[in-house]
Amino acid sequence: MRAKSLRLRLFVAAAISLIIALFVAGTGLVSVFERYVVRRVGIELDTYIRQLAANVSVNPDGSLQLNRPLADPRFDQPLSGLYWQIVDDASGVKLRSRSLWDHVIDLPQDVLEPGIVHHHDLPGPSGETLFVSERRVIYTVAGVTRRLRMTAALDRKEIIAARSEFAGDVGLSLAILAVVLLLAAWGQIAIGLRPLEALRRSVNAVRAGEQKAIAVDEPEEIMPLVAEVNSLLDAKAKAIETAKARAADLAHGLKTPLTVLATDAERLRRKGETEIADELQDLAFGMRRLINHELSRARLQSAPGMAKEGIAIRNVIESIIRTLSRSPKGSRISWRVEVSTEAVAYISPEDATELLGVLLDNAVKWSNMEVRIAAQGENGLRIVIEDDGPGVSPDQIEKLGQRGVRLDEATEGWGLGLSIAADIVEAYGGQMDFGVRAPHGFQVTVLLPGLAKKISKMSRGSERD
Missing domain, CATH: 3.30.565.10 (Histidine kinase-like ATPase, C-terminal domain)
Incomplete structure (x- = not known):
């Protein structure tokens, strides 16, 4: 296919449009999946906070105690990426998961109403970014109100890893879909342009003299063009016939003067004027050959250009x-x-x-x-x-x-x-x-x-x- 091919242009346009559409769709799907994962992680962290709230107790000396450890073993594995932390707002007493080791999650000083969950991106114990979910829970112990700030956090690498895996799967699926759609687009273009091939063959038949007009009756979109070309061919044929008739009339009209000129040359020769007679005879002969030449050119210009039989x-x-x-x-x-x-x-x-x-x-x-x-x-x-x-x-x-x-x-x-x-x-x-x-x-x-x-x-x- 040449660069000026209509088929190539349509295919390139379809390919570019398809690639852009699939890229936008893939980006949107990955973004939607990431938001979904973040919501799910937030729900999971909120569940851990609820478990912490149900199992924490405040001792008479003001210390905090978790009566029942959380089920996920990552909380007991140092620097596992999953952490929890409880802070008493009044005394500053902290209770942390073993996974935090000696690190404390530095929470922002935002206004946290009881029962409201806040989410933050905060630095973790190894410099990683944590997705943090926190909630304030109020306890009354021996008539004293205690405000506990409970936090659960997950390393954002897990969210990024899930997004990357999903993006890989989506990318592979979209690549296969792109190949299928490009093949379908090529088939559509080939089928859509097939009438142009019939038009080309018909024009070639007109050029070869096998038919006088373009014999194509579909599709409707090219019929105005076919009608205009047929009108042009008809006008050209009439113009050629008119030109041939005029050339023939001119040649016929010149025959008599040329004959008279040749006769006069012969009379002059008999009178001894041979030099003038030769000039007139050469002039008449040259004009006759020129007329025959132009008549031959006119006939060739109207010829089909190819004989059907040898x-x-x-x-x-x-x-x-x-x-x-x-x-x-x-x-x-x-x-x-x-x-x-x-x-x-x-x-x-x-x-x-x-x-x-x-x-x-x-x-x-x-x-x-x-x-x-x-x-x-x-x-x-x-x-x-x-x-x-x-x-x-x-x-x-x-x-x-x-x-x-x-x-x-x-x-x-x-x-x-x-x-x-x-x-x-x-x-x-x-x-x-x-x-x-x-x-x-x-x-x-x-x-x-x-x-x-x-x-x-x-x-x-x-x-x-």
Whole structure:
């Protein structure tokens, strides 16, 4: 997938949204779990305080005594992380769990109403942070009121450990969920964009000339686009037909003046004005060739760009050779045809005739004694036409290969023929190269793609569009 792919963009957007949503959800779940654990710990510590309140007694001498130890063995294990402490507000007498060892929990001097539970984060005996729950309980002993501040505390590391374990489990679960949701998102994107693939194939069929309009009827979201493109195709087809009709009308309208011009040139020649007659005849001939060239270009621009069925290229070559052999120079040429009867070109018969006719006519014009035609290839056709004429220099060949240089302007005497041939080859996605035939002469190589390669090239072209 390329960076400009709509499928990739949608998937990246879905992945980013999903990751953000799962991250927020995971953070929220961990936070909720931590608050739940803190509440549970607070309830548990409050239970210990209630047990302390039920089992503590004040001796006549003012000392405190726990009649029944708490059940959790961690209270008896030094620095275990679970502690309790009782302080007499009046006398300052303290009673502590063995787990506190010689440490005293330094409680804040806050106002603590009887029966109200306060929670604090305070330093512990080993420098750890304790989650402390405290409550004030009032006793009356021998008519004397005693206020006891009872405290139970738990190392916050246990809360953090529980939160970390929960976060790990949630993270793993959310990661699996993310993979499942990303796969589901990819499937949704693939299914959602499938109509675009049908649209691409339909556009490719229009490009290939297999249909005149885009034949897609769903989904509704792209139908306005399809309608606009079909309207554009229809308008383009009408514009091309109008342009072709006007070009044909123009060519037909110029035939009579050109004929009159040629007739006048012949009359001047009979009167002895040969120089003027030659100029008029060359002018008329050049205008006729220019008109034919532009008509050929107009026809190629409206052509589909690919023939559905191949033609036997040898039959076309032999037909052109029979025609050229009737000319004075063509009758003196030795023709070497090295083309198999199975050689096939995916090009319309009209374009094949015009292409090879131009190239063979050019070869006849410049050759001395021989013209060679060879063709070979399976998935694609390579046609080589050689003559034994004077050829062209390497610098002229390089100019012929430059983009934007007209072949008829690059070398004197080439005329518009090779320009027409180049247009035909380009219209069918082929390639035409020029070279030197050893020991002397000129060589033209035409590469025409096969049907599968042409379809592949057109498909890639529609994807780039």
